Amino acid sequence: MVLRKASILVIDDDADILTALRLLLKPLVKEVVTDKNPNNINSLLTKTAFDIVILDMNFNGLVNTGNEGIFWLNKIKSLNTETSVILMTAYADIDLAIRGLKEGASDFLVKPWKNEKFIETINTVLGKKRTKSGKIKHLNANSTRIIGESDVMIDVFVKIKKVAPTEANVLVLGENGTGKDLIARALHDNSNRKNQPFVKVDVGALTASLFESELFGYKKGAFTDAREDRKGLFEAADTGTLFLDEIGNINLNQQAKLLTVLQNRQVTPLGSNTPIPIDIRLICATNFDPKTLSDEKKFRKDLVYRINTVDIVVPPLRERDTDITKLTKHFISVYAEKYNKNSFSLDTGFISKLKQHSFPGNVRELQYILERAVIMTDGDVLKADDLVFSSIESSSTKSHIGNSSHNLNELEKNAILTVLEKNKGNISKSAKELGITRAALYRRIEKYEL
């Protein structure tokens, strides 16, 4: 929809703001209605099909149920109208506005606003009404393009764009190989810290003793091998972004230490008494499902709250069939170039065979299957027969999804054993073939006591 055809309702209990917005919007839109009292929202929306409600987050004590903005947002959403909501908030309330995004708001604006930014936000929200996908078709993370055209991935892209420039801590949730790493990187690259360091730590792979020395650093003599002072990774990420991968795998003791650093915003290297202030934006990722993270026996609630101001859930590849085609074409052209092959065309049946597969290793697995196919195929047509799924892959066509977790564990254990045997215990090769990271393979070897 274009701006000049839009009907806009502004709700704010500050008369000056209503006047300013009336003056700003009147010459640009079809209709602008302003009201001081959110109690009138219901009747106003019944009378007029507003395209957008611009809603203040803070009313003076009209409702006593936590935050009024969220209360009225939910009211508008419960009316089942096509109306989009843009929240207005003070800078200090950004976390709240992000909660508003989770609860269905289309966007938020920070007061005091710049008029151009205000109009741009309204235009973007109107644009999204026209095409669900909006304008974002892909995102770049460093030099890698994040591919996706399914509705769920477009939502992920929109969320990244929205959240990246804020200082909010982000928790990225998704199975192995879904692209969590790329998303963490994209959050950094689209943030105000993009020219500062991006430091990734696979905390799940750190042993108890390494956890502290790697993250917090140490002074010479702090322990036997500490021959010189060493900066920790928190300090290395100062002014930039710290990405803690596999956060679900750290024990309660490590969680307590991490929480102390995050609360105090300072680290004390081992063997030192002097805390060092740190300024980091924190991104965490895990392949645990939210249910496991909310199990207090495994994960401290206060830490979950702290790392999870916003969460981004990346769905498994098997739930976004539409992305398979685009990812396939992308990887085939990347590998054709890498291995100096002519461009390939795809035989009928090639994509549908891929779509039959459940991809337990997600995009990473698809990538390896296609790399293999490109390397092994002579000529310039890729056929369904050129797709070779390895033992773990072929044992997981979509029909197996309903297996009990016990059977899946057995399946996984056997597949790991087979691949390890085949590769004579070589961890890198086996991890690659299984479509998981080396750290993920080590954890499974420990889990199944192989």
Ligand SMILES: Nc1ncnc2c1ncn2[C@@H]1O[C@H](COP(=O)(O)OP(=O)(O)OP(=O)(O)O)[C@@H](O)[C@H]1O
């Ligand atoms: N949407 C995507 N577009 C392009 N490449 C992708 C996409 N998603 C994943 N990949 C590629 O798949 C591989 C795995 O992605 P990534 O490492 O980000 O996954 P992950 O969820 O962090 O995995 P793990 O949990 O095992 O660490 C990488 O090579 C990445 O470039």
